[in-house]
Amino acid sequence: MAALPSPRDSGGTPHARREHAFPPTGPRTAVPGRPGLSVVPGAVPAPRPRPSGSAAAGYRSRFKASFKSNPARVTAALLVVFAVVFGLVLLNIYVAQNSFHLSDLQRRAAALQTEQRRLRYEVARAESPENVVEMGASLGLVAPGNQKFLEGPSVLVSERTPIEGEESSR
Amino acid sequence: MTKVRSTLRLLTLMCLMLAGSGVVAGRLFWLQVMDSSRMSAMAAEQRIRTLTLPANRGSILASDGTELAISMETKTVYASPREIEDPAGAAQVLAPILAIDTGKLQAKLTGDSGFVYIARRQDPEIGDQVAALKLPGIGLLPEPKRFYPSGPLAAQVLGFVGDENKGLAGLETTYDALLTGRPGKAVTERDPAGRVIPVGESSVQEAVEGNDLILTIDKQIQYEAEVALARAVVRWQANGGTAIVIDPRTGNILAMANNPTFDPNLLSSSDSAARRNRAVVDIMEPGSVSKMVTAAAALETNVTTPTEVMRVDDKLRIGAKTFSDSHPHPIESMTFSQIIQSSSNVGTIKVAERLGKQSLYDYLGKFGYGRKTGLDFPGESAGILPKPDKWWQTSLGTIAIGQGVAVTPLQMARAYATLANGGVEMEPNLVLATVDASGERHDTKPVQGPRVIDADTAETLTEMLVGVTGGEDGTGHAAAVPGYRVAGKTGTAQKPRIGAAGYSGYMSSFVGFAPADDPRLVVAVVLDDPQPFLAGETAAITFREIMEFSLRRLGAEAAGGRILPGPALAAPPSE
Missing domain, CATH: 3.90.1310.10 (Penicillin-binding protein 2a (Domain 2))
Incomplete structure (x- = not known):
């Protein structure tokens, strides 16, 4: 029984490789213009009747055959699978790291927000009139007593004298 | 026989195993299929925290x-006593940080409770110190304060x-x-x-x-009003007082001061009476400051003019009641302006008799008596304005001079703000704007009320009231602010006894506005039973202090178009 030439042996076309990888299920007819691929009657084993509804089994057997004849491909496929799994693990680690970083940043943002509010409070307290008066007094500032508002050298516009009780508190 | 027995035993064992497997499978089916949602929820409850x-x-x-x-x-410090193995030790280290008695703290930390507050709303630094201890069963919760x-x-x-x-x-x-x-x-x-x-x-x-x-509160004016009020209360031994500063053009309240007062940071140690906003909650009989409304009604209805001369005695009998002026005097010829400026009760009542009770009632209502200000402040009072059909024979006389009706100080300030705004009411307002979470500012718009009196009437009455602070017969000379024309009115009203008939003590008030030609500010000052009780000697002075400071603070034009320099902040009175 003559075996079909392998794609490597024949140096054939992709079409030939496909034929090899996926054996026909019925008798071939000659392909015009392609003598090397002509079918020799009796050289091809009689097609086995395929069990009805077993397309999956057919694929499996084809894959098996392919893996047996192409160990490099299998290795490559396994490497790809490994790379994908490893990539997923790396991605997961990256996501977890970022998640920790995010929650850390959120904590810092909350702390800074609290600090900002505290500083606003401090500013408001420092600016309160009561505090300004206290600070002024502690620095030795005193409110004026008699106030005269002049226009030019001699025109008295307004005059203000402290009322009783006001003086002592200033 | 032996073989049969052995087969029987095997069958029995198999049946038992089948039955056991059936039970396990059934239970699994129940847990995985029938009860799956409940079990999932229980599992999630253990893992998921909200x-x-x-x-x-x-x-x-x-x-x-x-x-x-x-x-x-x-930071609020809490404990889970059931997780604390050494309550005494924990109390020993926590107590000094939290400034709590060790014994009391130990009692809190002892027991089988799962949660108990130890100290609420502590400074973040204290929270950090507690966290650093890493005590089992002690935790921290964030809480705003x-x-x-x-x-x-x-x-x-x-x-x-x-x-x-x-x-x-x-x-x-x-x-x-x-x-x-x-x-x-x-x-x-x-x-x-x-x-x-x-x-x-x-x-x-x-x-x-x-x-x-x-x-709308101006912090500096608010502070000055509070200091001036505190000084007045100390100086004249008053029970308390209130002061309000309003921009009559917008109704914006620039200051609303009360005395006695309190520090909301130290709420638990404050007196509940000091927490009351007397300006909107307390009502009082306004007394002579209310003569402005009587005068406005009389001028608006043309029952008199500022220059009409009337013969005014110092006493007037209506029904069983004799009304008298603040001081004895012979029968005098007085213009209506002089009647208002000298605050003659008898002269005002004579004008009110021409006006009639319905007309007086209408104008009191138009000026906002018996009606809330629209400020929507909790506990705000609408005051008391009895309907004319409920008035006694003497009510026309008493109400014309501001007795027998009751208003809040804010209502009184609103009435003067209406006059200062040329006769058009502006609703008092405390909120200038709101800023939403996205930072967008939404300004409130001044709410204009109805026109109460004509602009001409308002101008005429303003001139009459300028005479109160600057005229020869005026009772409010102390309210005059150097460099500015001030219009206003004194009021010394008897205080009704609480829970008894008659009166006891006085409410002294001064309400006015300046500059009279282009009013920028209305100031109302009310002192509760000062000594001396006359408003011209007490409230008018406090009015002047607040008005002078506020005018200069806002850079209001003085007479002659001059701008006086800004004021200095006053120190609070010493205790």
């Missing part, structure tokens, strides 16, 4: 944008919040819904040790901060 993210309560700001009330995050950076400044206006951060008084109550915001929630998946599983289930619904309120 935290409420408290929303920051909005700040309350003065008109210059500085905070009058602000919320900050503090309200602070009032300016202490007692405008305390009765701002109000305060309770333990649950809800407004309990003042604007904190009125605008509680706006200030509160909306809490968010964080859902996280945690491991048995309580740590967040980074790639586990997680969702965050951010809290929405409450809106900020920007008030």
